[in-house]
Amino acid sequence: MKLTRASYPLMIGVTLYFLIRPTVEQFSKDLEEMLSLPLLIISIVFIIFSLVLAYIDKELFYCVRDERSKKIDRIAAFYSWWFTIFFVIVFGLMSYINNITLIQFVYLITTAMFLSIIIFHMYFNFMGDI
Amino acid sequence: MKEKLTTVLGIGIITLVVFTLAFYAFAKTSVELFDLISIPILIIIILSSSYIVYDKWKNIKAGLPTKDERLKQAAYKAGYYGFISAIWSALGSNWISIILFDQDLRGGLVVAAVVLVSGFVFMISYLFFSRKGN
Numbered sequence: 001m002k003l004t005r006a007s008y009p010l011m012i013g014v015t016l017y018f019l020i021r022p023t024v025e026q027f028s029k030d031l032e033e034m035l036s037l038p039l040l041i042i043s044i045v046f047i048i049f050s051l052v053l054a055y056i057d058k059e060l061f062y063c064v065r066d067e068r069s070k071k072i073d074r075i076a077a078f079y080s081w082w083f084t085i086f087f088v089i090v091f092g093l094m095s096y097i098n099n100i101t102l103i104q105f106v107y108l109i110t111t112a113m114f115l116s117i118i119i120f121h122m123y124f125n126f127m128g129d130i
Numbered sequence: 131m132k133e134k135l136t137t138v139l140g141i142g143i144i145t146l147v148v149f150t151l152a153f154y155a156f157a158k159t160s161v162e163l164f165d166l167i168s169i170p171i172l173i174i175i176i177l178s179s180s181y182i183v184y185d186k187w188k189n190i191k192a193g194l195p196t197k198d199e200r201l202k203q204a205a206y207k208a209g210y211y212g213f214i215s216a217i218w219s220a221l222g223s224n225w226i227s228i229i230l231f232d233q234d235l236r237g238g239l240v241v242a243a244v245v246l247v248s249g250f251v252f253m254i255s256y257l258f259f260s261r262k263g264n
Binding site for chain 2 (some may be wrong): 073075080084091106
């Protein structure tokens with residue numbers, strides 16, 4: 001899986017349904033049941049949008065990685081790493097105060113990591129010159 | 131001026147970490163497995179960050195810039211590896227604990243695992259890439 005313009009919506013869709021929905025489920029089953037169908041519809045829309053973009057960019061089966069995309073990967077991961085440390089410490093403190101269970105904690109930090117890498121990658125990719 | 135300030139800040143943070151570690155080590159009455167694993171990692175992180183700060187200070191004294199384009203690339207690459215190790219340590223620390231000790235980790239220990247492992251990977255890879263040359 002390579003992060004490109006076409007794969008951003010797919011990643012967001014997958015993160016919404018397979019990461020954010022189970023994270024919500026860990027905190028409230030009722031809320032998860034309420035959000036499940038809308039999240040599924042949004043995810044499907046994102047995935048279709050991603051497939052359309054991949055078709056336009058000719059990246060359905062193969063995606064070329066140049067020096068710039070490699071550089072973006074590294075810069076995005078570098079900033080996400082700092083954010084990850086920040087989130088881990090904040091959620092760690094929250095887990096002491098609010099009695100967050102381990103599985104809730106792991107879901108929270110994994111969601112934060114994935115969202116931060118997607119957002120930073122999009123930011124540096126669309127910024128133009130890096 | 132900014133470079134000097136960040137270097138002084140770095141020295142201050144390392145000193146604080148060393149004092150906290152010393153205080154923790156002397157206050158401990160019994161040694162647990164977690165201490166045996168975490169303290170050596172923390173010492174390696176302290177030593178490598180001290181070396182980086184010392185190197186920066188040397189450059190400031192010589193009137194050279196503390197960071198060039200190559201070091202920036204080294205930091206980005208090291209950050210990339212740090213991020214990957216953070217993901218795996220967040221997921222893997224609990225799996226390892228279940229496999230080895232048949233029990234779940236506490237939230238605080240997962241925090242420690244993520245910070246220590248990813249910090250360790252970042253520091254070692256930063257030193258490696260900055261020393262490697264090309």
